[in-house]
Amino acid sequence: MLGRYLEFSVPAPDILESLGFYKSLGFHELNSRDVWPYRYAVVSDGELCIGLHDREFAGPALTFVHHEVAKEARSMTDHRFEFEYLKIDDESFNELGFVDHDGHLVTMIEARTFSKPHDDMRNSLCGHWFETTLPVRDTLRAGLFWAPLAPELLRMREEPTTHMRFNAGGMPLGLSESIALTGPSLCFRCEDREAVWIALAKSGFIHKEYPGFEGAFMSITAPEGTTLYLFAEDFLGELYEVAELDEVPPAQPQND
Secondary structure: OOOEEEEEEEEOOOHHHHHHHHHHOOOEEEOEOOOOOOOEEEEEOOOOEEEEEOOOOOOOEEEEEOOOHHHHHHHHHHOOOOOOEEEOOOOOOOEEEEEOOOOOEEEEEOOOOEOOOOOOOOOEOOEEEEEEEEEOOOHHHHHHHHOOOOOEEEEEOOOOOOEEEEEEOOEEEEEEOOOOOOOOEEEEEOOOHHHHHHHHHHHOOOEEEOOOOOOOOEEEEOOOOOEEEEEOOOOOOOOOOOOOHHHOOOOOOOOO
16 A cells, blocks of 8 residues: 655755755765756765655655556545645646654655665665554554555564554564654664764764664754664564565555
8 A cells, every 4th residue: 555665754944954964974965856846956875865855744765666656646545545735637746645643654656766775775774664653652552554555564562562664565563662763763773882972072963872762872853853863772572674665565545
């Protein structure tokens, strides 16, 4: 249903400032396409792509590509989805948006909006991206919403169940009840703390040691507000390598 994961979309009032932030941490700018009627840029570490949008919206958003958005929108309507917006016609770029039980925005668009990362692109200084995490009020309730959309459960914390991780169209999606989270965040396994410290010392970007989320040794706040958490290791155990998008099985419609 969701299609293929494309990007972590964020509203960026100052795209140049945000670009400078991510580039200082070793992210690369990708070639974006002239799709949106506003300024737009994309950075990537080879796996994670972050879309910087110069417009106001209820972001961040998890954005997926689905080549049959119009057809999928009809199916989702039959399964009682309520859309935040729906733009389907022959004269525009087809897209739709909906929110989960905790108000997090999910968007689906009909085609890619930037070139794919090069195969030889390395991780950023932050290290290996292993999860995009959404703060939720009740992990099990949130899991019931996401399970039909992302039917492959990768890992979960048991007793109590406060963290679950799904494969959402090729993206490792985490659901967490942690009170340390203030919004959708990005998690990395960082092997070179010194390189990160050097970059932060040069730039002066906002950061915090031991922020209280799952044992992270640091959080870094991007100019547009995105929080990046750095860990010594994956807090749910062995790292999950993101599946090739062409290998992701299709999800089943939601019946909630």
